[in-house]
Amino acid sequence: MFAENTQKFNIQNFYWQTTLIFVQLYTVSMDILILGSGGREHALAWKMKQSPLCGKLYIAPGNAGTALVGTNVPIGVNEFEAQKQFCLQHNINMVVVGPEEPLVKGVYDFYTGDNALQHIVVIGPSGYGAQLEGSKAFSKKFMQRHNIPTAAYAEFDATNFEEGKHYIANHTLPVVLKADGLAAGKGVVIATTHQQALQVFEEMIVNRQFGDASSRVVVEQFLDGIEVSVFVLTNTKEYKIIGHAKDYKRIGVGDTGLNTGGMGCVSPVPFAQGAFMEKVERTIIQPTINGLLAENIVYNGFVFFGLINVQGEPMVIEYNCRMGDPETEVVLPLLKNDIVDLFLAVHEGRLNKTDILFDSRTCATVVAVSGGYPGLYEKGYVIEGLNGNGDGENSITFHAGTQLVNGNVVTNGGRVLAVSSFGNTITEAAASSKAVLEGISFNGMYFRHDIGYEFVPPSV
Ligand code: AMP
Ligand code: GLY
Secondary structure: OOHHHHHEEEEEEEEHHHHHHHHHHOOOOOOEEEEEHHHHHHHHHHHHHHOEEEEEEEEEEOOOOOOOOOOEEOOOOOOOHHHHHHHOOOOOEEEEOOHHHHOOOHHHHHHHOOOOOOEEEEEOOOOOOHHHHHHHHHHHHHHHHHHOEOOOOOEEEHHHHHHHHHHHHHHOOOEEEEOOOOOOOOOOOOOHHHHHHHHHHHHOOOOOOOHHHHOEEEEEEEEOOOEEEEEEEEEOOEEEEEEEEEEEOOOOOOOOOEEEOOOOOOOOOOOOHHHHHHHHHHHHEEEEEEEHOOOOOOOEEEEEEEEEEEEOEEEEEEEEEOOOOOOOOHHHHHHHOOOOOOOHHHHOOOOOOOOOEEEOEEEEEEEEEOOOOHHHHHHHHOOEEOOOOOOOOEEEEEEEOOOEEOOOOEEEEEEEEEEEEEEHHHHHHHHHHHHHHOOOEEOOEEOOOOHHHHHOOOOO
């Protein structure tokens, strides 16, 4: 009797211990490296640090904001060899790539192709997949192959330059010219006269305005409508929509002046729901993900669908192979899921088993920029008023171009801060962000007061 009990106990104990080992193995925390240094990476770090699966968190190179959440590492996003040494020394289990440049340069292939790094979960597409953003001509051809609605276009280089001039001269106005490669967000020109279009065309191809990036140019039809960006996580066999947002790209009030990286964002966008979003999923997202799979394109990361609503019809303006900035600063605060678990779900192929949960509130972010941005601006100004600001229940201050110098947070880029706030309406959320920014100051600080302006109810 006694012996039987002991045996039973031991067997139970054995099962219990084995289960515990499995639970521990599964929930063991991951030491994670994020690549990047903007508001997007601060938002990613902030969100990832909330996960019980997140162990040590490193950001390379990071900013003064990411240093509040994890440990900054002085390694550049394109310094793959230095990253390798760091990952090996610190037993990194996961690498999350923020910006497009390392992705287009093949950071995913670098990690997955190296025996010593192969065990690391990398969130981002292969270099070939990143061509969706890295080459406008590649992405237009991909859309054509998969019947994805986008503007009509033609592509030209030095070999058919004269033909291109003729094409432009006969094109309806406005006409859109796009440098094929990465051009730091400056490679798109919407020309309103043929003369301007021809000048830009020559500047790009003959004078190589953006170097190799503009040796090929996509000339496309202008689409008129409201833009919205939709964000998807995928491993090509499965996908989940993790949010959407509208970005305010122009520097000036009322969408005037020069293009920037983004002066603010709102989410959700009132028209991006119901029948419109069903169309987006059916005519754009599904064919894109199916296309990646059909073409054996390795892609374990974010797809940023830059869309335009042309009289109720969604069309693709661009793909990006990463999250947006400042879109991330509104999408992640509204996402209720554990993001590290979502990344593991991408890797393990269990996205379909994961429900995405959203906060029911609205989120708006307002970006404070350096005086002169997007043109020339000075760096190194001390930012006052950060302490105690924006970290309440309603607002979060994400850092973009900031740096810690002798204990002071100083400006270190064009876009300096992105203050995100929750609200019941877009107006309320944007008002909270502006109120936080009113309490912050640095030499030359500027922000738009009208983020979300077109969604203000008429009675307000
Ligand atoms: P892209 O780099 O392709 O995202 O282009 C930058 C911005 O230019 C977009 O966010 C749009 O505001 C605008 N744009 C690009 N292509 C078009 C188009 N075909 N029609 C109208 N606007 C466009
Ligand atoms: N805010 C636009 C982008 O991230 O490309």
